[in-house]
Amino acid sequence: MSPLVRAELLKLRTTRTFxxxxxxxxxxxxxxxxxxxxxxxxLTERDVxxxxxxxxxxxxxxxxxxMGMAGEWRHRTITSTFLAxxxxxxxxxxxxxxxxxxxxxxxxxxxxxxxxxxxxxxSTRGETTIGVGDLADVLWRNLVVAALFGSFGxxxxxxxxxxxxxxxxxTAAVEPTLLAVAEDVGRYGPxxxxxxxxxxxxxxxxxxxxxxxxxxxxxLLGGLGLRGRRRxxxxxxxxxxxxxxxxxxxxxxALAWAESGMRVWVDxxxxxxxxxxxxxxxRLRDAGHEVEVTSREYTQTQxxxxxxxxxxxxxxxxxxxxxxxxxxxxxxxxxMMRRFGKRRGFELALGHGSYDLAMAARSLGIPEANMHxxxxxxxxxxxxxxxxxxxxxxxxxxxxxLRRFGVGPEKLFQxxxxxxxxxxxxxxxxxxxxxxxxxxxxxxxxxVRPPPDVSLYHRKSNPLFPQVLFxxxxxxxxHAVVLPRxxxxxSYVKSLDLPSVIVAxxxxxxxxxxxxxxxxxxxxxxxxxxxxxxxxxxxxxYGGRLGGVDEALIRSGRLRPLTxxxxxxxxxxxxxxxxxxxxxxxLLVDLILGTVK
Amino acid sequence: xxAVEIRDLHKQFGKVNAVEGLSFDVEAGRVTGFLGxxxxxxxxTLRALLGLVLPTSGTATFGGSRYEELDRPSAQVxxxxxxxAFHPGRTARNHLRVLAVAGEHPPARVDEVLAAVGLTExxxxxxxxxxxxxxxxLAIAAALxxxxxxxxxxxPTNGLDPPGISWMRTLVRHQADNGRAVLVSSHLLxxxxxxxxxxxxxxxxxxxxxxTLERVLGGDEGPATEVGAQDQDRLAGALxxxxxxxxSNGHNLLVxxxxxEQVGLIAAEEKVALRLLTPRLRSLEAAFLALTGDDQ
Numbered sequence: 005m006s007p008l009v010r011a012e013l014l015k016l017r018t019t020r021t022f023x024x025x026x027x028x029x030x031x032x033x034x035x036x037x038x039x040x041x042x043x044x045x046x047l048t049e050r051d052v053x054x055x056x057x058x059x060x061x062x063x064x065x066x067x068x069x070x071m072g073m074a075g076e077w078r079h080r081t082i083t084s085t086f087l088a089x090x091x092x093x094x095x096x097x098x099x100x101x102x103x104x105x106x107x108x109x110x111x112x113x114x115x116x117x118x119x120x121x122x123x124x125x126x127s128t129r130g131e132t133t134i135g136v137g138d139l140a141d142v143l144w145r146n147l148v149v150a151a152l153f154g155s156f157g158x159x160x161x162x163x164x165x166x167x168x169x170x171x172x173x174x175t176a177a178v179e180p181t182l183l184a185v186a187e188d189v190g191r192y193g194p195x196x197x198x199x200x201x202x203x204x205x206x207x208x209x210x211x212x213x214x215x216x217x218x219x220x221x222x223x224l225l226g227g228l229g230l231r232g233r234r235r236x237x238x239x240x241x242x243x244x245x246x247x248x249x250x251x252x253x254x255x256x257x258a259l260a261w262a263e264s265g266m267r268v269w270v271d272x273x274x275x276x277x278x279x280x281x282x283x284x285x286x287r288l289r290d291a292g293h294e295v296e297v298t299s300r301e302y303t304q305t306q307x308x309x310x311x312x313x314x315x316x317x318x319x320x321x322x323x324x325x326x327x328x329x330x331x332x333x334x335x336x337x338x339x340m341m342r343r344f345g346k347r348r349g350f351e352l353a354l355g356h357g358s359y360d361l362a363m364a365a366r367s368l369g370i371p372e373a374n375m376h377x378x379x380x381x382x383x384x385x386x387x388x389x390x391x392x393x394x395x396x397x398x399x400x401x402x403x404x405x406l407r408r409f410g411v412g413p414e415k416l417f418q419x420x421x422x423x424x425x426x427x428x429x430x431x432x433x434x435x436x437x438x439x440x441x442x443x444x445x446x447x448x449x450x451x452v453r454p455p456p457d458v459s460l461y462h463r464k465s466n467p468l469f470p471q472v473l474f475x476x477x478x479x480x481x482x483h484a485v486v487l488p489r490x491x492x493x494x495s496y497v498k499s500l501d502l503p504s505v506i507v508a509x510x511x512x513x514x515x516x517x518x519x520x521x522x523x524x525x526x527x528x529x530x531x532x533x534x535x536x537x538x539x540x541x542x543x544x545x546y547g548g549r550l551g552g553v554d555e556a557l558i559r560s561g562r563l564r565p566l567t568x569x570x571x572x573x574x575x576x577x578x579x580x581x582x583x584x585x586x587x588x589x590x591l592l593v594d595l596i597l598g599t600v601k
Numbered sequence: 602x603x604a605v606e607i608r609d610l611h612k613q614f615g616k617v618n619a620v621e622g623l624s625f626d627v628e629a630g631r632v633t634g635f636l637g638x639x640x641x642x643x644x645x646t647l648r649a650l651l652g653l654v655l656p657t658s659g660t661a662t663f664g665g666s667r668y669e670e671l672d673r674p675s676a677q678v679x680x681x682x683x684x685x686a687f688h689p690g691r692t693a694r695n696h697l698r699v700l701a702v703a704g705e706h707p708p709a710r711v712d713e714v715l716a717a718v719g720l721t722e723x724x725x726x727x728x729x730x731x732x733x734x735x736x737x738x739l740a741i742a743a744a745l746x747x748x749x750x751x752x753x754x755x756x757p758t759n760g761l762d763p764p765g766i767s768w769m770r771t772l773v774r775h776q777a778d779n780g781r782a783v784l785v786s787s788h789l790l791x792x793x794x795x796x797x798x799x800x801x802x803x804x805x806x807x808x809x810x811x812x813t814l815e816r817v818l819g820g821d822e823g824p825a826t827e828v829g830a831q832d833q834d835r836l837a838g839a840l841x842x843x844x845x846x847x848x849s850n851g852h853n854l855l856v857x858x859x860x861x862e863q864v865g866l867i868a869a870e871e872k873v874a875l876r877l878l879t880p881r882l883r884s885l886e887a888a889f890l891a892l893t894g895d896d897q
Contacts, residue, residue: 007702007703007704007705008703010702010703011699011700011702011703014695014698014699014702015688015691015699018691018692018695018696018698018699019688019690019691020690021690075688079686079687079688079689080686081686081687081688083653083682083685083686084685084686084687084700084743086652086653087651087653087674087675087680088674088675088700088703088704089703090652090668090669090671090674091669
């Protein structure tokens with residue numbers, strides 16, 4: 005942890021403010037939860053969840069953040085703080101992180117207490133209670149919201165240096181404005197949202213949107229705060245330049261839209277999205293729809309788009325060297341997406357797990373289809389699920405696993421098979437790829453893909469990958485092609501100097517290799533599933549939690565988990581052995597178009 | 602390379618030129634007094650040096666590096682600014698602990714500097730109960746935390762009682778004797794005159810004089826001595842006969858252009874018993890006013 009973050013946390017611990025705010029938040033929350041639990045009758049499980057979700061500590065956490073930043077001016081300690089940390093961007097980042105942590109800590113205390121007391125009261129009265137799993141889910145959500153409020157407060161405090169004025173401006177101006185302009189967002193603000201929840205314990209059905217709505221607010225105001233304090237931090241003008249250049253194209257497409265199909269907005273934020281969405285975009289365009297693509301500069305996303313000849317507008321540039329800058333850029337992408345999508349007449353938005361698109365589309369009122377294929381994904385996917393109009397998953401993911409992300413039967417649509425079976429439908433392998441790498445096709449051709457973690461085979465490493473390499477690399481009848489993810493991996497594998505191993509020097513056509521290989525051993529989810537779709541026998545060395553898709557593949561024997569390299573079956577694939585399973589992407593297109601009623 | 606280098610520094614606030622083309626150096630191992638009347642631009646210069654205001658043009662650096670470019674600022678520069686303030690609810694020790702964590706200084710330094718400024722007893726009390734003098738000592742402790750090579754003190758004697766002022770002088774002298782560069786600003790000449798080696802005099806944002814105390818403020822009048830004698834009139838007569846200008850300030854005599862040794866010798870010759878014999882930099886005030894007052 006950086007010294008500045010530790011210093012900020014120490015600052016928090018060494019005044020009485022934090023304790024006082026915890027006590028106040030606790031008192032208010034206990035009062036409300038206690039009264040509700042004691043006086044309400046016939047509560048459903050949903051009501052109880054809602055009761056514990058109603059985050060009364062939000063206002064206090066916001067206050068904590070505002071005081072933490074604006075208080076530096078009030079107590080005139082800001083000079084000494086700047087002397088200790090002359091880089092103001094780093095200082096603000098440290099403050100933001102510290103108050104996120106403090107907010108989560110405050111919420112943890114409050115939520116655990118109200119859960120304990122609330123459950124106690126409810127169970128003595130014989131009312132409904134909810135299980136530990138649900139409680140944990142509610143707790144998790146409260147903590148995320150609290151962390152966001154904490155950093156949000158720092159943002160307000162940095163813009164409005166008077167802490168009292170800061171709070172007043174937020175409650176009197178920002179929140180009502182949001183309520184008026186974007187009710188969906190504003191209603192979850194900490195000062196009207198919390199009292200609303202207080203007044204009507206009955207859920208409205210949309211309360212699941214709390215975390216992403218707050219995330220959006222934080223993005224907007226946090227970005228503003230950083231820019232306001234240190235103008236040199238980001239050059240906002242140049243980023244808009246790229247959008248300005250497409251003005252003519254925009255007018256042209258707006259004219260075209262008047263007479264043809266729908267205007268569709270597709271966002272690609274990772275290389276895999278390009279693969280999945282490419283055939284879908286082609287079919288949408290064939291059907292007369294107007295598709296505009298936005299992209300994020302992330303690993304090889306934009307190169308891949310270029311390779312496939314897909315025109316796209318880059319939104320949100322790469323962060324550069326410092327971690328703080330990266331964070332800023334990341335936070336700024338959502339508002340930039342929103343600006344892009346505004347007044348372009350989009351009728352449908354489509355993404356594969358893109359939460360920027362989900363938030364921007366939701367705040368602009370554009371119906372959004374969000375595709376996924378892994379249910380244990382990171383927080384941003386959960387946000388994407390909650391905000392999407394329609395969520396599209398493979399049918400091997402059990403629907404009950406998605407319910408806790410706010411995905412009910414009304415918005416969940418599932419398709420048979422793997423997404424790879426759809427996007428590989430028109431794929432024809434390049435037969436020259438093996439020859440160019442110098443692979444002896446008489447031998448058993450094995451494709452090996454290392455795990456993404458660069459340092460995995462150094463300290464604390466999982467020894468499986470090196471073991472696999474040694475096993476394959478010393479077999480005379482084998483020719484193994486290793487596709488490293490990084491230069492470090494490349495030089496590591498080359499340094500082993502194994503006789504039967506070929507290291508791919510540059511990015512190669514991995515799909516063709518997989519299609520033509522006798523065997524694939526991969527730690528990567530995408531390559532595993534592509535091999536399964538193409539009918540190539542495949543072992544997975546993936547160490548994380550397997551999603552429903554991989555579980556189903558393992559159950560049906562199309563994917564084999566590998567724990568010991570000696571278990572590898574090394575044999576040539578005979579003719580007819582291993583049939584590709586390919587499906588028509590039009591099915592997905594229909595599911596996507598169905599999002600617009 | 603000097604410890605502090607101010608080069609053609611300009612700072613404009615709106616239409617007001619707070620600092621206009623200031624250049625001077627502060628050397629290691631010396632105490633440099635930064636003198637000028639209130640509003641002369643002293644604080645602005647120091648704030649520019651510490652990266653708290655952006656110069657309109659010119660540079661203010663520590664041996665060529667701006668404050669924000671220093672690797673570990675608090676280990677290289679210690680500063681006490683005029684508006685040094687503390688969170689009223691935090692104890693002195695906790696205030697220093699926060700700074701020690703942020704500056705990556707060993708935790709043991711906290712108690713060392715508390716002892717160095719004589720706040721060990723008050724370490725666990727909240728700052729809100731502190732006197733002006735205690736706050737000033739705490740600010741000094743914070744500046745010393747990283748054992749820095751350069752000390753920048755803006756009006757450090759403000760609010761201090763006479764023992765406090767004397768303590769501050771000793772501390773400043775001690776730091777310079779240990780090879781550190783010390784820059785002390787003041788609008789009161791008398792407070793720094795006894796402890797500084799060099800002076801930088803500014804007025805209305807411009808440099809008025811820079812060099813050793815004697816060179817800048819000594820003027821042509823030479824030394825002056827204050828003397829009190831049992832038979833004051835006889836001594837005054839004896840001095841005047843030898844050609845010295847003598848003034849009376851009611852109790853004692855001020856003799857211009859003469860050292861205490863010379864006055865002592867004359868008194869011995871005249872067999873006058875002395876009550877008091879001390880050097881006086883009387884001409885300093887006059888020279889200071891002459892330097893700073895011309896375009897006010």
